[in-house]
Amino acid sequence: MRxxxxxxxxxxQGLHHSMADQAAGPVRELFTDISLFLLGSELSVDELVQRFFDALFPVVYSHLINPGPGEISPGYAECVRSSRRDVRPFGGAPGxxxxxxxxxxxxxxxxxxxLHLGIEVINTTDHLQLSRECRRALLKMHYCPHCQGLTESKPCMGYxxxxxRGCLASMAEIDAHWREFVHSLEGLxxxxxGPQDLEQVLLGVHALLRDAxxxxxxxxxxxxxxxxxxxGTPSRKPTQLVSIQLSSSSSRDSVPLKAPVRPLGDSLAVRRRDFLSSMRHYRTYYGGLAxxxxxxxxVFGDGQSCWNGTDIVKRFVLTSQ
Structure with a gap:
């Protein structure tokens, strides 16, 4: 967005340097409103866009359509702003x-x-409340061998x-919903x-604004x-000669800004792709957590002794002859 x-x-700045500074305020408000809309605000998209062009019209009028010494007065600027929807200076661009x-x-x-829903699911399952039966089973699995002096033993895989799986049964119930969530993210x-890519639409605002x-x-x-x-006749605030000279000098010395170059791979589409690639690795996370x-x-690897809940047994690996 930024x-x-x-x-x-x-x-x-490059196309209309004289008005760029004053246009920055309406531009900032436009993108702020779009951010609020995306975050769930009840703002109407049509109204926030219309409001942007309302605020832009006095700036365009004062600098490009009817330029003159000094800035138009606040009262006259408000009248120009109010007239925008009647005189339609920007054609079909607002719509x-x-x-x-x-x-x-x-x-x-x-x-x-x-994404917020996914965060809520992760936060909710981050602190698992173990049942009494689960705690007893974990205690038996980890520490009962110690009573026999087998402090280095680990449980067998099946055990x-x-x-x-018994302790994490509630997590397993989430598995189907989590898989569907990841699948829905991929589809979305x-x-x-194209026209559904918000990033490209926002990066193209400058072209539409240029045409408008x-x-x-x-x-x-x-x-x-x-x-x-x-x-009526434009009412302008008088501007001192010194200020005009300073402004003129500043204009001569300044260099129009170039559009910032975005680092390769920094686009929202690339980040979204990388994020989904990571999510695919965790598609079966809840079902396969145990x-x-x-x-x-x-547990120990194959072929090593392990605790089966009753005794230490040797786990053998079947190999093909």
């Missing part, structure tokens, strides 16, 4: 942007909600699996392509006449 905002501001954000935002919003991610401002410039005479009819614990931590 990258898309910076990218939009950088392009505005197009709202449609793009709404379509791609649905998938983005669902993905965030799904370990029986105990751990697969749909986030260009449309307003081409319609300059019509817009000037309509705004004059609605708001097996993982027994194999990786609790």
């Amino acid at each position: 990258h898309a905002e910076n990218h939009t501001n950088a392009v505005l 197009l942007l709202a449609d793009q954000i709404a379509r791609s935002g649905v998938s983005g919003k669902l993905l965030l909600q799904a 370990c699996l029986n105990v751990m 991610s697969a749909r986030m392509q 401002v260009g449309h307003a410039q081409k319609s300059g005479p019509r817009l000037s006449a309509q705004v004059h009819k609605l708001c 097996d993982q614990l027994c194999v990786s931590e609790l």
